[in-house]
Amino acid sequence: MGCDAISMVEFIEHLYPDTLRRVEETVFSRLYPSIVVVTTPNYEFNSLFPGPIRFRHYDHKFEWTRGEFQKWGQDVCDKYGYTVCFDGIGNPPPECQHVGFCSQAAIFCSSSPHRLKEESEGNVYSLVAESVFPHKDKETLSSDEILKLEVSYVINLLKRAQPSPREQDDIEDVDQIHIPISRLMNFTRISKLVNIESLRMFLVDNGYQLTEDQSNLITPMDDECEDHDGWHSDEGTEKLPSDTETEVGGDQTLCTAPAIDSDNSAELWE
Template structure:
């Protein structure tokens, strides 16, 4: 028999399905029960809609070993998220009630239920659907009908599996839960077999539960306990953090000011017959300062901006010019907010009236 292979690998297909569902339903608080090596969580953290991401598993040592997969990357400090994201890992069981799980929007249980014994499996629906009662629940489990296509399997696919259900068994179990707790159930799967084996279904079978009723009142919450042990918690850099937002805005402002300085330096070379094509995009001229000197000014082609002038070795860049930069405008939100950010830092200097940024104009600023 031809060996069955999957491309992409089966676990990646499962994770991609969950990722797409989270984005489809714009879930804000997502929990992965039985998160194991945190692979799915490390994928889900890139969903921009998620603000709280939770992993729960019974294997404490595995959580401690793999939790650093969820640490922010260096690039995530350079380009913070627009929204907040907090990631937490808990040592606990999907069959135990913990009040911190009450307001989850989306719960995934990927290849989990087949590891539960009979008593745990009986408690599982009440905890997840009755107590947590999220908007969406996704459960995946091996499809026993597909097992004949997998060579070397004697009984189950993994030594720790307590059972593996056929499609009929899994669907009957899922529909019973849906009817009891008010969920509509959709069935799908990942991992197609070879041509001619379509009657066996997917290698992994999937139930998608969609809550049909309004969220049940959480009367138990007042008496619920925090039975899970917090193993890891990290807050990702976000533009919602004022300090981070200020730093990013300042970086963009300084970058924009440096671009303007370089344009003016190029304009000086133009006067000497060098690189005239850079200057032709803008108007140029001169103004007389209070001490009688003529200083070169730079008038951006955009008529909405004001003049940038050079006085005593400093560029006077109107804040309205900086605010007109798309990235600066997006990050600061308003000209008033931009002014507040620039006034609150010593990284830049403003004019006495506070309407212009003073920036070194010389090509070699170390000689200023």
């Protein structure tokens, strides 16, 4: 078919490996645009975020190091006849240049930008699916329905940020995660709708399990919270530091990331 350009911005990390391979074929072989721009989180930058963050969003299936991303990009070039240059968005602090950009970018250029396959007859595109974020539609959803969506989103976000229960000595059941109710209230999109007592009642009424003193939400640990889906090398799956400091080289230089409040972090992950 042929087209001028395609951008995939913070997109590929939401795909499972087999789906990503099909996307590669569709974009680079069937559509084969002159230019393709791809951005994705840089896993190495995550060490600068406060707390033990595995992935930046609970829906991420992987987050690549720079080496992993560049290997993927070069493999695409070798297979589909493109060249690539790598760049990034979001500079690290001056003392932490070793981690690279916050998001990494690849700009692919076709080796034969004017080649066109025989065009198919008629309209080759059809609408496969359409999704509209329901919590943005204030006219059709009640406050309880909006709260239900926000609570579900925040719980999944915090499950990703929580240390594994196997790393917590005070948790007897390693298949469960305890999330303080007070942490949910740190998100203004929840605290604007309910106070903490109303939130506890809401959670119980909607089938969530609380601890005996009702200070923590108990939620099952998903398999995705326990591993990195096999995408990372041993180096990529190292446990992140538990605070905002990370050791750099032999000179013991420390990097400290600016604090990110809970509500802003939710906006960032979206």
